[in-house]
Amino acid sequence: MTKTEPATAPLLAALRGERPSRRPIWIMRQAGRYLPEYRAVRERASFHELCTTPELACEVTLQPLRRWDLDAGIIFSDILTPLAPMGAEFDFSQGAPRLAAPLRDERELGRLRVVDPRDELGFVAEAIRMVRRERPQTPLIGFAGAPLTLAAYLVEGGGSQDFHHFKTLLYSRPELIVKLLDTLTDQVALHLAMQVEAGCAAIQVFDSWASILHPGDYRRFALPPLRRLMDRLAPLGAPRILFSKGGRGNLATLLAAGADCLSLDWTCGLADAAAEAPGSVLQGNLDPVVLFGSSSELVCRTQAVCRAGDRAAGHVFNLGHGILPQTSPDAVSVLVETVHAHRQEA
């Protein structure tokens, strides 16, 4: 498929470490419940139906792009989507994702198979193609969970306070975790490649649970798969963004993974990260709750993030984590305007 978004698109320029005409901004979970038009679609379709029906996924992906002059779309999907055809389909009907039978021993984990996502997850590629036809001028981002985050979901069977099951396995049968991470790396690589082939101009890998481990364990277990994943994706030419939540202690490890851009949450000062990682392209990192504060605080803190981003080799503005469902769209308008009004000092 021919990519028709211009190579000079601010998002792509920033991800190459250039200084585009304006600071690019997109928002994690920008297609979501804070939008009345999204809630209207959700009234007639479940989250699962939205993810698996290309027309619906396309529609909600486009919604925030119609409201605001955002610098990227992100295909509507879930970080756990790659797992379904492997034999681990999560249930989203109760809000938080749950796996009926968590995988907790060698036999259960051994059943996971690497499969061609184009067979059973073709709806993701189809949704991407539909969005590209509708909005050829806007770069579209594809995504998936990072191997470690997916592994933790599989063993816990959902979210967790203490990741007791996953880490018990890590601390007793580390070789099983290494094997699981390898299998997941292969599947995630195929899933992201499918998205790039379908038209995504960039991809983001979400290591939402990077901070559950000791930094030494994160380096030992999570880094080799991340590196292999980034190496596998490099030839595709789409810039690779690596998101980490609470990744402050893992900065050196995250850099070593070889992504084109690191996306950080607000518990890591962006200016500090730019100083510790000279030459790096950074994404982030406004606290989503700032959108609930006064307009003056919102403007002031948004400008501060932009100025911190000036110190990086390239900066893509984003929130530090997904936008909250209670957010007012008016606050998003202020945010987008403030970011686009920012001018980097020469």
Added chain:
Amino acid sequence: MTKTEPATAPLLAALRGERPSRRPIWIMRQAGRYLPEYRAVRERASFHELCTTPELACEVTLQPLRRWDLDAGIIFSDILTPLAPMGAEFDFSQGAPRLAAPLRDERELGRLRVVDPRDELGFVAEAIRMVRRERPQTPLIGFAGAPLTLAAYLVEGGGSQDFHHFKTLLYSRPELIVKLLDTLTDQVALHLAMQVEAGCAAIQVFDSWASILHPGDYRRFALPPLRRLMDRLAPLGAPRILFSKGGRGNLATLLAAGADCLSLDWTCGLADAAAEAPGSVLQGNLDPVVLFGSSSELVCRTQAVCRAGDRAAGHVFNLGHGILPQTSPDAVSVLVETVHAHRQEA
């Protein structure tokens, strides 16, 4: 009250930055549900009754000290205990603490009063005196929540995923948060002073939610109260431990608070912290889930934490967070033996 624990007690020596005869160890939440004898007491009394009945609080405080040669006791109480006489009593009957009416505006917050804890919280002091009589040879630790953590609890009315209410207030009426933190600092100082007067040899301040803020906000809002708190406690002579969860990005700020010892969780490498904070006494920081791993992993990782602690000016072994209810007491035996067997190289 005369303190009868020897000044050469390993805990106190380590907290002074000396090298005691053995590596001291105590365990956060060591009086807790993982102990059958604790569960037996809880069958006939609620958590609230345990906290407020000196005989019961004394009994469960002593339980882990009877089983293991631990280097400190910690009085059975809760980090939220100081709030009750201020007019904000949390309900623990549903497991997680809940405040019937969270304090979310100026009027509600304005009602909080600093009170003499000896009037309404005398049961804490009485429990401490009872433990001291029973175990004069073992240093006893008193504690409370840090002002920021208590403030977040008050505004949220309990725990939270995103601290949306607390941070909305911070980002719209920061002066109210500053005032709230000031009031809480006064109350916490009185509460900790009462515990030292009753016989505690050291105190620990829990900033369990230090990592919800941007490091710049943590410095701006949390540091001045912490510093004032530490200054107020200094003349009492009891070493002051400051615990922070996820505090990796706040290390410099935590150091600036002026505590005698920083207690870190496992998301911060102890060796890295020792390098970044030369001359500091550190406490921590084994992942509590390591106690579920194989014995060889438990021993190996415990030794690694001890060796990392060797690089600090002083080291008190602890878990990075509270011990989990499902933990086997046998694993604790291995842990305590391994720590006490450690010999620091000269």
